[in-house]
Amino acid sequence: MGTQINGAPHAGTSLVQSMAFATAARLHDRHSLPVEVRFSALDNAPHELVTDPSSGNRYQRAYAQALGTDGIARLVGTLYQPLFDALIRAAGRAIRRGELPQQQATALFRETWLRVLPRLDAASLWLAPSTGVPHLRVPCPHSCGWAEKVATGRKTREVRVKYPKFDGLAAGDLIRFAAKGTDRSCMTRVTRVAEYASFEELLDAEGPSQVNPEAPREEQLANIRRIYPPDKERLGCLAIGIELVD
CATH class of the missing domain: 3.30.1370 (Ribosomal Protein S8; Chain: A, domain 1)
Structure with a gap:
């Protein structure tokens, strides 16, 4: 047990x-x-869970480390x-x-986990029965005891404001996202682009779980507005649909 x-x-x-x-x-x-x-x-x-206000990334320290x-x-x-x-x-x-x-x-645990990784979508409900969204913890490379908590491929919306560089962004375009302060990145394909007058309207229409599967709506709204103050929000709020590119 x-x-x-x-x-x-x-x-x-x-x-x-x-x-x-x-x-x-x-x-x-x-x-x-x-x-x-x-x-x-x-x-x-999780013993402690914090959110980086500048990036929205979530970090946790488990009971084992604490x-x-x-x-x-x-x-x-x-x-x-x-x-x-x-x-x-x-x-x-x-x-x-x-x-x-x-x-x-144990070697058996590691071998089993490596076999599961390529089939994570099929195993998602077994790993996380209540949500179907399993999470991976990416450990700190400096043995600090903290780990970045990452939802495995379930983030389907990226939130931005309508800067001129996003003019003409359309389904099929490719965007590479990089993790700040690391050499990790991933390539995504744009599936759709929708514009809203406010971040509240965006979250209500798109669904908070599509933007961040781990954080409740009000927490997401506060984090987004720390990054984009009111003058930026007035430019227009973009919900960019994304999917991982193998």
């Missing part, structure tokens, strides 16, 4: 853990099978171990604990 370590467990988490012990005990008692309950602490839940191995062990010992101890006594089953970084360090 895996549990995301991001604070005190709720009733549903405790119920699933209790059922795991009960199932193990039933299998042993009825079928004389050797059983063991395994608990994996998923310590990749608390460290000893901090995660103390958190599990305080919030989860008392229930485990009671279940061990009641079910007579041992438990083996492990943390997510230990799983990710």
Whole structure:
């Protein structure tokens, strides 16, 4: 059983853990099978999440980086171990604990992940059942503990104001976007261009999730207006439809 370590467990988490012990005990008692309950602490839940106001990029530091191995062990010992101890006594089953970084360090995990990457669209609902938008975390190259949180290919609108350089921009044109301060870039193809009188009108018509799948509407609006003040907004607001070019 895996549990995301991001604070005190709720009733549903405790119920699933209790059922795991009960199932193990039933299998042993009825079928004389050797059983063991395994608990994996998923310590990749976001501990801190910040947005760069100039670029709109989102960065996060997970519990693993914020608390460290000893901090995660103390958190599990305080919030989860008392229930485990009671279940061990009641079910007579041992438990083996492990943390997510230990799983990710195995060759099998890395091989599986590399096989999934080319098929990410097919796996999206398995990886993110509630939204269908899986996210990748691009780690800081300087081991600072922060990572850029990137929605995998689901951003379909780019917001700009109507500078003269965008005159004549049309479907089929190619645009290369570069990540500020890095050598990373991606080529996109324009699918459509729509103009609006304001950023509110743009977000309402296009849908906030098309512009940034991770941020709510009001947060997006505030970030866009930090980049483009009122005098720029009055030039006209462009929603540029984009798709990744292989």
